[in-house]
Amino acid sequence: MSLRMIKDVLRPRDISTHCTLCGRSTSQQPHTQEHIFPLWLQQKHGLLNARVTIPNFTDKQYRSVKIGICGRCNNKTFGVLETRLAPAFTAADPFDTVSRQDADTLAVWLGKIHWLMARKSHSAVDHRTRHDKTPERILPGIVLDGMLYAAMFMRCFATNKGMFSCHLGDPPVPEFFYEAPYSLYRFRIDERDGRFETFDFLNNAVVGGVALRSGSVGLICLFDGGLHRRYLSERYRYLHGQALHPKQFVELSAHLFYDQTVLHEDAQKVTYYWNEHLRAVVAQTNTPRTWNPYLQEYHDPERHAHMLGFYTQQDPKDILSEDGRLFTSLKRLDGTFLPFAVTEEELAIARGDPTLQVRPPADPAIRRRLFEG
Template sequence: MPPQLYYPLQNFAASKKHCFLTGKPLTSSEEHVHVFPQWLMTKYNLEDKPFKLLDDSFSTYKQLMLPCSAAANEQYVEPLEREIKAAFAAGYDAVVKLDELKLFQWIGKWLFGVIFNELHAARTQQHAEGEEFSVSQSILQRFTNLHVMLQSLNLPVIFEDFKPFSLFIFKVDNEQGDFNYRDEISTVTYSLRINDFGIVICLQDNGVISRYQDEVYQNIKHQKLHPIQFEEFSARVFYSAYLFNRLPNYDIMPVGDDVYIEATSLRGDSMKPIFDEWQTKTYGQVLESFWKKWNILLFEIIKDPDRPMSFLFDDEGGFRAEVALPK
C-alpha cells in the first residue's frame, strides 16, 4: 500500500485531537510537543515570555503546542531534536555539518507549529465574533506544501532533482546569551542567531533565492560576521523572499513504497521575471527593522539611494573585516 500523506490544512481540518505529523487520533490531551523546543526555551529563558500572534493577541512561548502522538514523538521528533540540540550546543562547526534536510525539517516543524497556532487563534476569534473563518489561500497552499515535505520525517519522501529551500549558515560573533529569532509567515522565511552562528532560510522557494543572492553569499560565507552584518544579510534574504513573485507548485506522486515530489516550472506561462524589481527605499525599510537594536534610521540607511548603508561591504565592494558601529 502506498504511503498515506496527511493534509491537515485542507479546508483547515487541522485538529488538536490528531497528530500533526501522522494524522492519527490522539489518546490523551497530554500528547503534544512544544513548537519552540523545550531545551531551547530552557537555555534562553523563553518559557514565560510573551509571544505576539498575528491577531495582536498574546500567548507565551511555552503555550504554543503541536498535537503529536507519543509514538511519533519518540520515533521521529525527539531523535531529530536530540541531533539538532547537540549540534547547536557544539556551535558553528557542528551546525554546518548537519544534513540540510534535517535542518529544513526542524525549522519546518517550528514554522508549521507557529502557523498552526496562529490559524487556531484566528478561527476562535472569528467564530466568537460570528464571522465565517477565512484565511489566505496562498498561505494555506504554502503551508500545505511545507507540511507534505515535513512528512519526510516519517515517510519515504524523495525530492526529485530539486531542493525546496534556500539555506545560509554563518559563523557570527554573538554576545553570550544572544537569542535572536524572526520569521515572516507569508513568505515562509526564518532566521535564528544564537551561540556562535546564524541561520537564514526560505523554506518554499526551490532554491532560487540562493542563486539570486549567490554573489553576495560567496563573498561572505567563510567570514566571521558581526551580528549587524548577519542581520544585514538576513534583511537581503527576507526582502528577496518578498520580491519572489511565484507560488511554487509540486507534483506529488506515490510510487510503490515512496512518495516523489517534483517541482513544477516556476516560469510557467509568465514572461515576467521571477523577482520583482529591487527598490532601495523598501529594502531600507526592511533593513531598518533588522537593525533596530542599533538605532539606525531609514534616512541614514538610504542617504545615498544609489549606495545604501552597508556593514558588509566597503565602498569598493570588499568585505568589511572590521565593523565600526554608529555612535
C-alpha cells in the same frame, strides 16, 4: 495512499483533531503537548520566562508556546531528530558541531518550528477582531496557504517519505535533476558583543523563510524548492567563511526574505507528484531551470527598506537614500565583507575607512546636503 497524503496537506486539518505534522487523527494517535521551541534550547538561552517578541506570539512566554501533536511525532519521529541536534546546539562551539549535521536534518528541524508556529497562529483568534461576526486569525488562511510547501516537507519526513524539487521541463532523471526542496545557509556568529542575547528567531510566513541564531551558529532556510540557492547564492558569496555580528545576521535574514518577494508568479506555483519508485513527493516549480525567476523589474527599494527596517528595528527612512541606495552593515562600498566593529580599536579603524557607507542623519536638511554633496 501517498496521493491522498498530498491532497490532505493541501487541505490542512484542524489541529485539535489531527497532528499538524503527520496528519494522523487523535483517534489513531492521541495528542501530546509539544514545545514549539525545544526545552533544551530554552534552557540553554534562559528563555523559559522570557517573552516571545515575534509578531505571531507577542507577549507570550516561550515556555507557554505549545501545540498538540501526536505521540509518535513527538516521541519518535521528531523526538529522534531533537535528540540528535540537542548535543550539537548545546556544545561549547555550536557552529563547529552543527556544521557537521546534514542539511536535511537542519532544514527539517527549522521547518518544524516554522510550520508549527504558523499552525498555532492560524488557530488563534486575533484579539482585535474577537467581537466581530467572523473574527480574523492571527495568521490569516491566505498566508497559511503560502506555507504549504513547508508543510509538505514536514509531512514527508513525518511519514518516512522523501521530498525533492525539480523544474518545469526537467527530464525524469532523478540523479541529475532532483534536488533538495529548500535553500539552507549556515553562518558563524561573532559572539563578542555582550549587548546582544545569544538567541534570536525570525520568520516570514509570506515568503516561507525562517532564521535562527543560537550561540555561534546562525541558520537561514527558505522553503522555496531551492530557487534561492540556485540563482542567488553567488550574490552572497562574499560572506563565505565570515563571522557575522548578530545585527548583521538579522539584516542578512531580512535581505533573503526580501529576495523572495521579487520572484515571478510562475516560480511561486508548484505541482506535486508522487514517485512510487523513490517513495518521495516531487515538487515541480513551474518555471524552467534555464531561466532566473528573480526579476529586477520587481525590485522596489522602498519595500526593501521597509522589510529591513521591520527586522532590524530601524526607520526605513534611515536605511534608504534619496537615490535608492540601501545602507548596510554587511559590506563595504567595494563589495567586500565589512567586519562589525566591536572594540574601541576596531571602531577607530572603521571611522577612518573610506570604503564604508555612512548612515545618513535623521535630520532631512542634513540628509539633503549629504546626498547632494
